[in-house]
Amino acid sequence: MALRAAFRNRRGVSGLLSQLSSCSSHVRVCVSPVLVAQQRSNSTSPKLKVDFDQSSGVAVMHMQSPPVNSLSLDFLTEFCIGVEKLEMDKSCRGLIITSSQPKVFSAGLDIMEMYGKSPERCGEFWKGVQEMWLKLYSSNMVIIAAINGSSPAGGCLMSLTCDYRIMADNPRYSIGLNETQLGIVAPFWFKDTMVNTVGHRATEIALELGLLYSPSEALKVGLVDLLVPEDQVLTTATQTMTKWLAIPDHARQITKSMMRKPTIDRLTSNREADVQNFVSFITKDSIQKSLRMYLEMLKKRRG
Amino acid sequence: MALRAAFRNRRGVSGLLSQLSSCSSHVRVCVSPVLVAQQRSNSTSPKLKVDFDQSSGVAVMHMQSPPVNSLSLDFLTEFCIGVEKLEMDKSCRGLIITSSQPKVFSAGLDIMEMYGKSPERCGEFWKGVQEMWLKLYSSNMVIIAAINGSSPAGGCLMSLTCDYRIMADNPRYSIGLNETQLGIVAPFWFKDTMVNTVGHRATEIALELGLLYSPSEALKVGLVDLLVPEDQVLTTATQTMTKWLAIPDHARQITKSMMRKPTIDRLTSNREADVQNFVSFITKDSIQKSLRMYLEMLKKRRG
Amino acid sequence: MALRAAFRNRRGVSGLLSQLSSCSSHVRVCVSPVLVAQQRSNSTSPKLKVDFDQSSGVAVMHMQSPPVNSLSLDFLTEFCIGVEKLEMDKSCRGLIITSSQPKVFSAGLDIMEMYGKSPERCGEFWKGVQEMWLKLYSSNMVIIAAINGSSPAGGCLMSLTCDYRIMADNPRYSIGLNETQLGIVAPFWFKDTMVNTVGHRATEIALELGLLYSPSEALKVGLVDLLVPEDQVLTTATQTMTKWLAIPDHARQITKSMMRKPTIDRLTSNREADVQNFVSFITKDSIQKSLRMYLEMLKKRRG
Numbered sequence: 001m002a003l004r005a006a007f008r009n010r011r012g013v014s015g016l017l018s019q020l021s022s023c024s025s026h027v028r029v030c031v032s033p034v035l036v037a038q039q040r041s042n043s044t045s046p047k048l049k050v051d052f053d054q055s056s057g058v059a060v061m062h063m064q065s066p067p068v069n070s071l072s073l074d075f076l077t078e079f080c081i082g083v084e085k086l087e088m089d090k091s092c093r094g095l096i097i098t099s100s101q102p103k104v105f106s107a108g109l110d111i112m113e114m115y116g117k118s119p120e121r122c123g124e125f126w127k128g129v130q131e132m133w134l135k136l137y138s139s140n141m142v143i144i145a146a147i148n149g150s151s152p153a154g155g156c157l158m159s160l161t162c163d164y165r166i167m168a169d170n171p172r173y174s175i176g177l178n179e180t181q182l183g184i185v186a187p188f189w190f191k192d193t194m195v196n197t198v199g200h201r202a203t204e205i206a207l208e209l210g211l212l213y214s215p216s217e218a219l220k221v222g223l224v225d226l227l228v229p230e231d232q233v234l235t236t237a238t239q240t241m242t243k244w245l246a247i248p249d250h251a252r253q254i255t256k257s258m259m260r261k262p263t264i265d266r267l268t269s270n271r272e273a274d275v276q277n278f279v280s281f282i283t284k285d286s287i288q289k290s291l292r293m294y295l296e297m298l299k300k301r302r303g
Numbered sequence: 304m305a306l307r308a309a310f311r312n313r314r315g316v317s318g319l320l321s322q323l324s325s326c327s328s329h330v331r332v333c334v335s336p337v338l339v340a341q342q343r344s345n346s347t348s349p350k351l352k353v354d355f356d357q358s359s360g361v362a363v364m365h366m367q368s369p370p371v372n373s374l375s376l377d378f379l380t381e382f383c384i385g386v387e388k389l390e391m392d393k394s395c396r397g398l399i400i401t402s403s404q405p406k407v408f409s410a411g412l413d414i415m416e417m418y419g420k421s422p423e424r425c426g427e428f429w430k431g432v433q434e435m436w437l438k439l440y441s442s443n444m445v446i447i448a449a450i451n452g453s454s455p456a457g458g459c460l461m462s463l464t465c466d467y468r469i470m471a472d473n474p475r476y477s478i479g480l481n482e483t484q485l486g487i488v489a490p491f492w493f494k495d496t497m498v499n500t501v502g503h504r505a506t507e508i509a510l511e512l513g514l515l516y517s518p519s520e521a522l523k524v525g526l527v528d529l530l531v532p533e534d535q536v537l538t539t540a541t542q543t544m545t546k547w548l549a550i551p552d553h554a555r556q557i558t559k560s561m562m563r564k565p566t567i568d569r570l571t572s573n574r575e576a577d578v579q580n581f582v583s584f585i586t587k588d589s590i591q592k593s594l595r596m597y598l599e600m601l602k603k604r605r606g
Numbered sequence: 607m608a609l610r611a612a613f614r615n616r617r618g619v620s621g622l623l624s625q626l627s628s629c630s631s632h633v634r635v636c637v638s639p640v641l642v643a644q645q646r647s648n649s650t651s652p653k654l655k656v657d658f659d660q661s662s663g664v665a666v667m668h669m670q671s672p673p674v675n676s677l678s679l680d681f682l683t684e685f686c687i688g689v690e691k692l693e694m695d696k697s698c699r700g701l702i703i704t705s706s707q708p709k710v711f712s713a714g715l716d717i718m719e720m721y722g723k724s725p726e727r728c729g730e731f732w733k734g735v736q737e738m739w740l741k742l743y744s745s746n747m748v749i750i751a752a753i754n755g756s757s758p759a760g761g762c763l764m765s766l767t768c769d770y771r772i773m774a775d776n777p778r779y780s781i782g783l784n785e786t787q788l789g790i791v792a793p794f795w796f797k798d799t800m801v802n803t804v805g806h807r808a809t810e811i812a813l814e815l816g817l818l819y820s821p822s823e824a825l826k827v828g829l830v831d832l833l834v835p836e837d838q839v840l841t842t843a844t845q846t847m848t849k850w851l852a853i854p855d856h857a858r859q860i861t862k863s864m865m866r867k868p869t870i871d872r873l874t875s876n877r878e879a880d881v882q883n884f885v886s887f888i889t890k891d892s893i894q895k896s897l898r899m900y901l902e903m904l905k906k907r908r909g
Contacts, residue, residue, distance in 0.1 A: 163814065180558055183551040191561060196806045200499045201525060204562045208466065208555050209547065222807060244815065248789040248896070252814050255786055258797055259810045290551070483861055486854040494864055503802045504828060507865045511769065511858050512850065593854070 047075050048082050049100065057093040058241050059086050060234070064100035068107035071154045075110070076128035083135045093249060094241045095139070097162065098146035098234055103173070105145075108153030115291045119279045126278045129154065130271060133189060136161035138264050140253045142244040146237040148230060151175040152212055159224070160193045163244065163256070166237050167215045169227035174212040176223070181210035183290035185281070187274060189267045196263060198222045350378050351385050352403065360396040361544050362389050363537070367403035371410035374457045378413070379431035386438045396552060397544045398442070400465065401449035401537055406476070408448075411456030418594045422582045429581045432457065433574060436492060439464035441567050443556045445547040449540040451533060454478040455515055459526075463496045466547065466559070468526070469540050470518045471533035477515040478526060484513035486593035488584070490577060492570045499566060501525045653681050654688050655706065663699040664847050665692050666840070670706035674713035677760045679727075681716070682734035689741045699855060700847045701745070703768065704752035704840055709779070711751075714759030721897045725885045732884045735760065736877060739795060742767035744870050746859045748850040752843040754836060757781040758818055765830070766799045769850065769862070772843050773821045775833035780818040782829070787816035789896035791887070793880060795873045802869060804828045 047065035052058075061082060063069040071079075086092045099105045113125040136143060136158065145159040147167040156175050159165050167175065177194060179186045186194075186207055194203045202221050205211070218224045228236045244252075267274065281287060350368035355361075364385060366372040374382075389395045402408045416428040439446060439461065448462040450470040459478050462468050470478065480497060482489045489497075489510055497506045505524050508514070521527045531539045547555075570577065584590060653671035658664075667688060669675040677685075692698045705711045719731040742749060742764065751765040753773040762781050765771050773781065783800060785792045792800075792813055800809045808827050811817070824830045834842045850858075873880065887893060 164811070180550055180554040183554045185554050185557045185561070188561060191558075196810070198807070199502055199805055200562070201501070204499070204559075205467070205528075207558045207562065209550055210554075225811075247786055247815055250892070251786040251789045251791050251816075254791045255797075255813045256810075258791070258794060259806070259813065286553070483853055483857040486857045488857050488860045488864070491864060494861075502805055503865070504804070507802070507862075508770070508831075510861045510865065512853055513857075589856070 047078050050082055050086070052086070052089075052092060054091060056242075057091055057245065058096065058238070059092050059094070060096045060098065060238075061086075062098055062100040063106060066101060068104040069099055069101050069155070070107050070110035070112075071129065071132070071158075072110035072113055073125045073128050076125075076132050080128070080131050080135055083132075083139070087135070087139060087141060092141060093245055094142040094144070096144050096146050096234070096237045096241060097158070098237070099149055101149065104149040104155075105147045105151040105175075106155030106158060107150070108155045108157075111291060111295065114282050115288065115295065119283055122279045122282055123275050126275050127271075130189075130267065130274065133157065133161060133193070134264065134267065137193065137260055138257070140249075140256075142241060142252070144237045144241055144244075146233045147173075147175065147224065148233045149173055152178050156223075157190050157193065160197055164226075164240060165224040166226045166228060166233055166240065167218060167224040168230035168233050169215050170230050171214050171216070174214055175218050176210070176212040177207055178210040178212050180207060182294055184287065187278065189263070189274070192263045192266060196260075350381050353385055353389070355389070355392075355395060357394060359545075360394055360548065361399065361541070362395050362397070363399045363401065363541075364389075365401055365403040366409060369404060371407040372402055372404050372458070373410050373413035373415075374432065374435070374461075375413035375416055376428045376431050379428075379435050383431070383434050383438055386435075386442070390438070390442060390444060395444060396548055397445040397447070399447050399449050399537070399540045399544060400461070401540070402452055404452065407452040407458075408450045408454040408478075409458030409461060410453070411458045411460075414594060414598065417585050418591065418598065422586055425582045425585055426578050429578050430574075433492075433570065433577065436460065436464060436496075437567065437570065440496065440563055441560070443552075443559075445544060445555070447540045447544055447547070449536045450476075450478065450527065451536045452476055455481050460493055460496065462527070463500055467528050467543060469529045469531060469536055469543065470521060470527040471536050472518050472530035473533050474517050474519070477517055478521050479513070479515040480510055481513040481515050483510060485597055486590065490581065492566070492577070495566045495569060499563075653684050656688055656692070658692070658695075658698060660697060662848075663697055663851065664702065664844070665698050665700070666702045666704065666844075667692075668704055668706040669712060672707060674710040675705055675707050675761070676713050676716035676718075677735065677738070677764075678716040678719055679731045679734050682731075682738050686734070686737050686741055689738075689745070693741070693745060693747065698747060699851055700748040700750070702750050702752050702840070702843045702847060703764070704843070705755055707755065710755040710761075711753045711757040711781075712761030712764055713756070714761045714763075717897060717901065720888050721894065721901065725889055728885045728888055729881050732881050733877075736795075736873065736880065739763065739767060739799070740870065740873065743799065743866055744863070746855075746862075748847060748858070750843045750847055750850070752839045753779075753781065753830065754839045755779055758784050762829075763796055763799065766803050770832075770846060771830040772832045772834060772839055772846065773824060773830040774836035774839050775821050776836050777820050777822070780820055781824050782816070782818040783813055784816040784818050786813060788900055790893065793884065795869070795880070798869045798872060802866075 047063065047069075049062040049064055051060045051062070053060075063075075063079075065072075065075050069075070083095070086095055109129065114122065117125070142164075143162040145162040145165045147159055147165060149168065150173045151159050151167075152174065153176075156177050159175065167173070177186045177190055179190075191203060191207060194206065198206070198221050206213075206221075213221060213223055215224065215227050219227050226236065226240075350366070350372075352365040352367055354363045354365070356363075364382075366378075366382075368375075368378050372378070386398070389398055412432065417425060420428070445467075446465040448465040448468045450462055450468060452471065453476045454462050454470075455477065456479075459480050462478065470476070480489045480493055482493075494506060494510060497509065501509070501524050509516075509524075516524060516526055518527065518530050522530050529539070529543075653669065653675075655668040655670055657666045657668070659666075669681075669685075671678075671681050675681070689701070692701055715735065720728065723731070748770075749768040751768040751771045753765055753771060755774065756779045757765050757773075758780065759782075762783050765781065773779070783792045783796055785796075797809060797813060800812065804812070804827050812819075812827075819827060819829055821830065821833050825833050832842070832846075
């Protein structure tokens with residue numbers, strides 16, 4: 001019952017209706033004792049579990065915010081603090097991000113942070129999204145996304161900021177910046193990050209149509225770098241990390257910064273205007289109406 | 304006889320000599336009663352047939368300027384007015400551009416507008432080309448190119464401005480910005496549009512060599528998005544349009560503008576200088592000589 | 607014995623340890639009488655052999671600086687003078703660059719120019735590298751790289767400046783900007799040249815990891831344009847050149863300049879700062895230590 005209530009209150013921006021609802025029914029039906037225990041302690045426990053192995057210098061960050069790792073302001077705040085801590089720890093050279101939730105890496109921005117909220121609150125939320133992107137995209141650590149479930153919208157953005165993306169080769173999962181399908185728009189820095197990954201044309205068509213790609217399509221277009229069987233995502237990420245850490249940190253970090261600095265500078269020099277744009281867009285009556293219709297559609301599907 | 308005279312006066316910049324001449328012999332030999340009727344009425348009738356289906360919100364624009372839909376100033380003017388009308392009509396959400404001429408989508412800029420003309424006239428012509436590009440590339444409508452024939456030079460440019468390109472899978476057809484083969488140069492905004500579609504390196508090699516791609520090569524390099532049998536080009540375009548129109552207009556339009564605005568701004572802020580560049584280049588003795596040699600070669604082939 | 611001494615003093619920045627050492631043993635063991643003759647005369651003879659065919663307008667530049675065509679300041683100076691001479695000769699329209707050394711196209715920047723040298727000398731060397739890039743990337747000639755051996759680091763850069771790259775289909779060879787593996791960093795114009803060739807994401811991953819690609823991988827990612835059997839590299843380059851020279855020079859040159867000018871302008875307007883950056887980076891104690899360790903590792907392998 002607690003689980004169902006959680007589901008009613010937390011929804012990711014995904015547009016991936018069928019997948020999310022199949023996911024929700026899975027959570028309701030197949031939930032394991034361990035998972036229930038984790039989720040029960042959720043109200044007081046952190047939304048992240050961080051395992052840091054001093055000997056390898058690699059941290060693994062497990063997102064465990066039921067049901068679908070939606071990026072709420074609370075989650076983003078905890079996430080940014082977690083990344084910041086690792087960034088400051090000179091002994092931590094690599095970070096693997098993965099999900100503890102079944103079937104979902106992250107469902108993206110929490111729609112409840114955008115619906116029926118004050119402009120001030122919306123602005124705070126958006127600063128949190130910016131902060132997550134800035135921390136990840138400019139990190140000195142090697143960051144690998146171990147994408148063990150669907151990763152729409154903000155979940156895809158999070159993946160795109162990483163140095164390498166390994167996805168579970170499960171055709172039921174999908175990944176993409178599908179905001180347009182919900183009537184909202186990926187901002188310029190989401191777009192820039194995707195252009196840097198798959199080029200201008202693939203981004204244009206993906207963002208105009210709000211495309212969600214299957215793992216094999218995502219590999220083909222370059223949205224992810226490697227597919228492996230679902231139970232090997234994390235071990236492959238760990239092996240891949242070893243390869244990356246064989247490169248001298250200093251040279252790799254300067255190179256990474258050279259590749260990404262112009263894109264990062266575009267946001268940092270337009271941060272306040274970007275917040276204003278988001279707030280004035282998302283608080284429009286027409287957009288709020290779209291979000292309400294989407295939420296009602298979600299409810300009916302779960303009905 | 305009227306047809307042959309038309310052929311003598313209207314030629315597209317294509318460099319696709321063999322194809323054009325096979326095309327011209329086709330027009331002379333295989334011309335159907337219907338086609339003759341259309342062409343006979345050409346002097347007074349429009350060069351475009353526009354079918355607008357109010358129920359679907361989709362217009363189909365058939366280019367019917369014999370023999371090869373060359374982009375003359377007259378054609379461009381009529382074309383721009385036609386697109387403008389649809390753009391202003393709020394009930395029109397999608398536009399499909401196709402050709403009524405056999406074997407050719409559009410043979411590109413009309414070489415007769417560039418040969419032996421006054422600088423003033425050349426300038427007017429070039430403004431027309433700019434206007435076509437601006438109208439198409441910045442359109443709020445979904446525009447799909449139903450490329451049912453060869454599409455060299457300006458025909459390729461027109462295709463590149465669309466949101467999606469479907470081409471007839473006929474190895475006799477080709478598509479590309481082949482200006483260099485004629486000794487002329489694709490201007491920066493042709494280049495920008497192609498870079499946005501196929502990336503920097505493919506554009507560099509294509510423009511330096513003036514490459515014309517077969518449909519399968521064009522698909523591989525990303526110059527077109529889909530190949531279908533020739534008799535299914537228009538029906539597939541219609542089906543594809545349905546998918547695009549399922550996306551909320553507002554979000555799609557903002558996204559499209561975000562992707563294209565920097566490229567559009569480059570031309571709008573350099574329009575006059577671009578006209579001057581074109582006029583001073585095209586009126587050079589050496590370039591006029593190249594064009595004359597090309598026209599004579601065309602004549603001989605038809606001899 | 608003279609050869610072995612040469613080997614001790616000249617090393618390319620390659621990180622391709624196993625390949626270089628197999629190469630060095632090859633030079634010692636399999637050296638042919640002709641090669642010995644060339645190499646014996648090396649101290650007085652030029653490091654380049656230029657064959658210019660007036661009838662075709664094509665020059666072939668054979669790099670013959672034993673053992674591995676390292677880009678020393680002497681070599682770069684001679685190379686730039688050679689290119690400049692051909693550039694000034696109006697009858698020379700095409701240039702093919704290839705190697706006379708077995709198994710290596712060019713091993714890249716000569717590490718001895720960066721180790722234990724004064725800042726002034728390092729600066730002179732770096733200006734030479736810039737000069738080579740500027741001359742090649744902005745050349746009015748068609749330049750084809752006939753890559754008949756491994757081409758790491760600066761050898762890859764040299765290849766990337768060409769209009770077309772043909773590589774020997776020998777899996778023992780590799781190509782890539784692998785500077786990061788040595789703890790040094792490819793500067794922004796190396797990066798720009800690679801982004802222009804293979805796009806942003808492929809460049810990011812290649813430069814962060816210092817990747818060296820096999821010929822088939824290089825073809826797949828777009829780092830080279832064509833693979834042919836090793837004994838056909840030069841003849842294929844010659845045939846390909848004929849195709850390129852069929853294009854009117856003037857139109858091709860304007861097009862090439864349009865594609866490359868923004869990248870060239872970035873270096874020309876930052877040349878002095880780029881020299882300062884290089885000098886202050888390469889003379890750092892930590893970097894000098896990296897280079898010394900690398901040199902010692904090379905010595906041991908040859909031990």
